[in-house]
Amino acid sequence: MSASPPGSLGPALLGRLPSEVRKPAYDRAALKPGIAHIGVGAFHRCHQAEYTDDLLANRFDRWGLVGINIRPPLLAETLGRQDGLYTRLIRQNDEVEARIIGSIVRVVDSQDSAAPALDVLASPDIEMVTMTVTEKGYCHIPSSGALDLDHPDIAHDLANPETSRSVPGILARALELRMASHGRPVTLLSCDNIPANGIILGNVVRTFAERRGRKLVEWIEGNVAFPSAMVDRIAPATTEADIDTVEQRYGYRDSAVVVGEHFRQWVIENRFAGRAPRWDFAGAIFVDDVTPFEHLKMRVLNGAQTTLSYLGVLGGFQHTSDAIGDPLLANFVRRMLTEETLPTLMPVPGIAPAAYVEQSLSRLANTAIRHRNHQIATDGSQKIVQRLLNPIRDRLAKDESIGLLSVSVAGWMAYLIKASRRFGRAWQVSDPFAEKIAAIADRIGSDSNALVDSILAIDAIFNPALAANATFRAQVITGLDGLLSDDPTSFVGRASAGPTDARLKQPARSA
Numbered sequence: 001m002s003a004s005p006p007g008s009l010g011p012a013l014l015g016r017l018p019s020e021v022r023k024p025a026y027d028r029a030a031l032k033p034g035i036a037h038i039g040v041g042a043f044h045r046c047h048q049a050e051y052t053d054d055l056l057a058n059r060f061d062r063w064g065l066v067g068i069n070i071r072p073p074l075l076a077e078t079l080g081r082q083d084g085l086y087t088r089l090i091r092q093n094d095e096v097e098a099r100i101i102g103s104i105v106r107v108v109d110s111q112d113s114a115a116p117a118l119d120v121l122a123s124p125d126i127e128m129v130t131m132t133v134t135e136k137g138y139c140h141i142p143s144s145g146a147l148d149l150d151h152p153d154i155a156h157d158l159a160n161p162e163t164s165r166s167v168p169g170i171l172a173r174a175l176e177l178r179m180a181s182h183g184r185p186v187t188l189l190s191c192d193n194i195p196a197n198g199i200i201l202g203n204v205v206r207t208f209a210e211r212r213g214r215k216l217v218e219w220i221e222g223n224v225a226f227p228s229a230m231v232d233r234i235a236p237a238t239t240e241a242d243i244d245t246v247e248q249r250y251g252y253r254d255s256a257v258v259v260g261e262h263f264r265q266w267v268i269e270n271r272f273a274g275r276a277p278r279w280d281f282a283g284a285i286f287v288d289d290v291t292p293f294e295h296l297k298m299r300v301l302n303g304a305q306t307t308l309s310y311l312g313v314l315g316g317f318q319h320t321s322d323a324i325g326d327p328l329l330a331n332f333v334r335r336m337l338t339e340e341t342l343p344t345l346m347p348v349p350g351i352a353p354a355a356y357v358e359q360s361l362s363r364l365a366n367t368a369i370r371h372r373n374h375q376i377a378t379d380g381s382q383k384i385v386q387r388l389l390n391p392i393r394d395r396l397a398k399d400e401s402i403g404l405l406s407v408s409v410a411g412w413m414a415y416l417i418k419a420s421r422r423f424g425r426a427w428q429v430s431d432p433f434a435e436k437i438a439a440i441a442d443r444i445g446s447d448s449n450a451l452v453d454s455i456l457a458i459d460a461i462f463n464p465a466l467a468a469n470a471t472f473r474a475q476v477i478t479g480l481d482g483l484l485s486d487d488p489t490s491f492v493g494r495a496s497a498g499p500t501d502a503r504l505k506q507p508a509r510s511a
Contacts, residue, residue: 009082009254014100021087021250024102025057031064031105035277036120038131038167040067040075045101046088046235046260048130048191052103054282063277064105066126068117070170071133075107078256086256087246091368098250114164114173121174124182127275129171130189131201132231135382136432137167138194138204141460142385145200147207148460158211168204175209175224176216185223185273191231193302195294195386198228198269227269228290232297234363235260236371261369263359267293292346296353299341301360303387303408304333308364309376310411313427314418315489320371324364328493334361335496336404344394374427380412381433381461388412393466403475407495410479413455417441417484433458448481 007013014023035052037044044067052065067084069075079086084104090097110117121129135142139151147168148154157169164170171188178184188205190197205226209216235258242257266284280286287293305320311332312323324330334357342353388409392402416434418426420441431437440454456467456476466472482491 007251007253009085009087009100009252009256011083011085013252014085017100017252018250020098022097022099024053024100026060026102028102028105030060031056031103032062033066033105033120033123033125034061034063035128035130036066036068036126038068038070038117038129038170039133039137040069040079040104040107041132042238042258043231043233043235044130044132044191045086045104045256045258047231047233047264047266048132049101049103050088050099050264051266051279051282051284052277053101055277055279056103058281059278061277063103063128065103066120067104067107068110068120069108070110070114070117070165070167071137072111074109074111076109079104079107080109082254082256086258087250087254089242089245089257089259090262091259092262092366093368095368096245096249098246114162114170117170118174118177121171122177122181124178124184126186127184128187128189128272128277129174130191131167132191133167134379135192135194136379137192138190138200139166139168140200140204142382143459143461143463145196145203147204149207154208158208161212168208171205172208172212172216175205175220176212179216179219179223183219183223185225187225187227187272187274187276189227189229189268191229193231193298193383193386195298195390196228196291198226198271198290202226223273225271225273227271228294229269230265230267230290230294230297232265232301233260233263234366234369234371236369237375239370259369261363261366263363265293265297292348295345296348296351296356298386299344299391300337300353300357301363302383303341303391304337304360304364305371305376306380306383306387307333307336307408307411309373310380310408310415311483311488311492312373313377313415314411314483315492317373320364320373320376321367321369323373324361326489328489328496330361332404332407332492332496336408340395340400340402340405341391343400344391374429377412377415378430379432380415381431384409384412385461389462389466392472393463396466396469396472402472404496406472406475407479407483407492410452410476410483413437413451413476413480414483414488417451417480433461446484448477448484452477452480 088099108116153166157164164173190201246254269290270286308323317323337357392405416437419429420438422442444450456462
């Protein structure tokens, strides 16, 4: 890698950093690649790479990380110039803590061609492949978890396996290359917020491999593991202010700074093919079943984040901490979690659900973590199934109230509807179904009944049985009607003010 300019973070600068900046506690020159990670964004650098850094300091082994990006941004100009080094800042209100993470030994840009990524993933040195590629990176159908064979990238990759551009296509091709060359086993570990993410990853890779031939499928069955995992740490997108903080406070330039909160958690299914890093020595938890932890985190913390992002934007709030600082929104989300979400959860060893709710809301109120509501709202169509729709289905199965959770679903709809031309393009959005819902809004206008009926018909998001449920439909219509009104925050206040069955009853508007 190229030498770092004076004053910029790099190996030559480590010995001159101020004492309050924590440095890697091991010999980086002795590191060898053993893990490949796809999707080197802020979350990975604030989570898995930090756990690996802790492991290397605790029990040094050949678990150096090779970071791969197959989508923007490019890594060469940031981490590449700094020899993989970067600063992880912990921010808690007025507190700031800096640490240099050294576990990334090499970065690979594979945006223009799959070849650089395949060279790494097919290498016999790599025994663990982790990934944070966001929900839509798996090219699956959110409502079923199946591989979306109509996805343009999947169609391309099936026809052109050597120039794959999707995650399932690249992984299947890498496994094919491993089978044909050295045959060494490998573990593929998803670290994305998808329910049963190991099952989803295994499904999409195996389905793709089936199109490549029975021999590859049989080799995968004997040599590849797809454990599930639950990951947790709030790590918003880095801002110029974060980069400036490092330069002004500690006296050096770092173009790859990441910011996170104190809290972190990693729960991993104890199922590997061959050797695996002992992240449990760094605080991770190995368990037989990730599901209870996954449901708790996705339905409570992530459910609160999703709810506050949409209702926050609709109420004029820029950040999560701003939204939860509003008494009406804070009361709404607390009641939603306590009354409707918690009863859907499995028991989690050592965790009291009510205390977890309060801990989660406290984390979201951290004013030093400037997590933009629009960032959290990104790709909501890929997130609401596990965070909102699954608990709704669980409650409907027991004939229990869903009034508050339905408002959150309506919040996602209203957020995308208001980005349409018909509603004045109130803001820009990023969601795979944004154009489809904008077209619905442009055609229908303000008729909440017709809007809900058309959006619920999108079966890639809404299971047909749920979409046909009269209670669910009626509650979402009432929620959408209130959120498209001139005062959505007051509606949210009314929604959480009284008994579940009565508080949402009001006529739906028509165009």
